[in-house]
Amino acid sequence: MEIKIADAIMYGRLKEYKSRSIMIKDLIVGMLPKAREILDFGDDFGISIRCIRPKSFIAIDGVYSDSRKVLEINPRVDTLNSVIQTFAHELVHAEQFKQGRLKSDFADVYKQEPIWVWEDKLQVSPSTIKDFESYRKLPWEVEAFDRQNKITEELFYSYQAAGGDSMAKLVDKYATI
Numbered sequence: 001m002e003i004k005i006a007d008a009i010m011y012g013r014l015k016e017y018k019s020r021s022i023m024i025k026d027l028i029v030g031m032l033p034k035a036r037e038i039l040d041f042g043d044d045f046g047i048s049i050r051c052i053r054p055k056s057f058i059a060i061d062g063v064y065s066d067s068r069k070v071l072e073i074n075p076r077v078d079t080l081n082s083v084i085q086t087f088a089h090e091l092v093h094a095e096q097f098k099q100g101r102l103k104s105d106f107a108d109v110y111k112q113e114p115i116w117v118w119e120d121k122l123q124v125s126p127s128t129i130k131d132f133e134s135y136r137k138l139p140w141e142v143e144a145f146d147r148q149n150k151i152t153e154e155l156f157y158s159y160q161a162a163g164g165d166s167m168a169k170l171v172d173k174y175a176t177i
């Protein structure tokens with residue numbers, strides 16, 4: 001699985017996020033084996049660390065796109081705990097897509113408006129989600145938010161058990177770079 005840091009961060013106008021992004025990348029590399037043990041996601045997507053621009057009311061800490069086959073993490077996120085929670089959250093979505101519980105289809109090929117399909121029953125058009133509350137109540141979001149904290153704990157724990165720094169040390173380091 002390829003893990004990339006955006007060029008703008010490595011070489012361009014977003015260099016202020018370079019040290020954080022490298023730290024995030026190293027952590028993801030170290031945490032992926034455990035993540036694979038506890039989640040059922042595919043290996044047909046890449047991971048991209050980049051400064052995602054918000055397009056709506058939802059603050060974008062991360063994205064999983066099944067059509068673009070990419071999981072994106074935003075290094076603008078203030079705390080390392082939130083970064084890893086976001087990583088865990090997006091991996092839950094990757095699992096939902098791999099298991100076919102969540103699908104995204106194009107409802108109208110002329111309008112190109114996608115539609116989400118959950119458990120082959122519920123159909124939701126993204127344009128109908130107009131506020132944070134309705135987004136937060138989507139069943140696949142409820143599941144991802146419910147599971148992200150426990151997964152985050154397990155990832156930090158196994159990272160340390162494999163000889164890495166403790167969560168407290170990592171959190172402090174992220175805050176200072």
Ligand SMILES: [Zn+2]
Pocket residue numbers: 089093140141144
């Ligand atoms: Zn989500």
